[in-house]
Amino acid sequence: MTMIGYARVSTEDQTIHVQTDALRAAGCDEVFEERASGGSRTRAQLARALARVGRGDTLMVVRIDRLARSLSHLLAVIESLRARGAHFRSLGNPIDTSSPQGLFTLQVLGAAAEFERELIRERTRAGLAAARARGRIGGNPGLRARDPAALRRVAAARRDATLAGLIADAENWLPTVRRLRPDHPWGDVVQVLNSGLDPGRARWSEARLIRAVRRFVAEGLADAALLIPAPRRRPPDRLVAIAAGIARANPTLSLRAIAAQLEAMRERTPRGSLRWASSSVAHLLARAAKAGMLDHVKT
Secondary structure (H helix, E strand, C coil), rough: CCCEEEEECCCCCCCCHHHHHHHHHHHEEEEEECCCCCCCCHHHHHHHHHHHCCCCCCEEEECCCHCCCCHHHHHHHHHHHCCCCCEEECCCCEEEECCCCHHHHHHHHHHHHHHHHHHHHHHHHHHHHHHHHHCCCCCCCCHCCCCCCHHHHHHHHHHHHHHHHHHHCCCHHHHHHHHHHHCHHHHHHHHHHHHHHCCCCCCCHHHHHHHHHHHHCCCCCCCHHHHHCCCCCCCCCHHHHHHHHHHHCCCCHHHHHHHHHHHHHHCCCCCCCCCCHHHHHHHHHHHHCCEEEECCCCC
């Protein structure tokens, strides 16, 4: 189990050493330091800290306000950690999700956050109604006027929100990318990712996956080697040799069992499919026998 620390101050004038010293004294092996507003949910060093935390690890802060300025953000981070088997601990607050007491505190905070969200919704509805009664039009004046600065701010906010979503879901897609790239083409990786998605989840496309990986590489969250082009597809004769090798290694295997091994190896059929039929395997073995690679052909 690894303890990852996160320390934050709002301005360059503030000292961060008090936080980092306390985190290291508490046993943190690595501490991410950030100088940014706590109101922003998309902070570069926070993103790196969250990406670094794995199953069984603990993200630690000196106080919860160093991580988040709202209950909703705090709970979102904690829930994302718990979903991947990680924990959260605040040295200055009674929150340690690895203990029953800490989980109870989290439940209390969750109820308070829901109350806070309902109050915000009521105030927003009341404010909009009052504005309409006075004849005011809602929305961002800068966007209505197509102000370049306002458009840039909105675009930056969208990019930050996209990165935050990718980081929150990284456990479900990044390990597969790291395992398959760059040895396999993007199309293979997309098929593997989509095969494990629950119904109703947005499907990956090659373009979307490449954009996600490029963004992670740019943010220092993934190795640039993932973007190296995959090797050219090998000639079909290689499939004959592979099928023959499987059959020679275990002559008792059925055609379906050999097909299952080819699928597990992520080998494509001559037509480019990842699903192998017994007839396709039989065709490969027939060619292997003709070439003298086998003593017999399975039927």
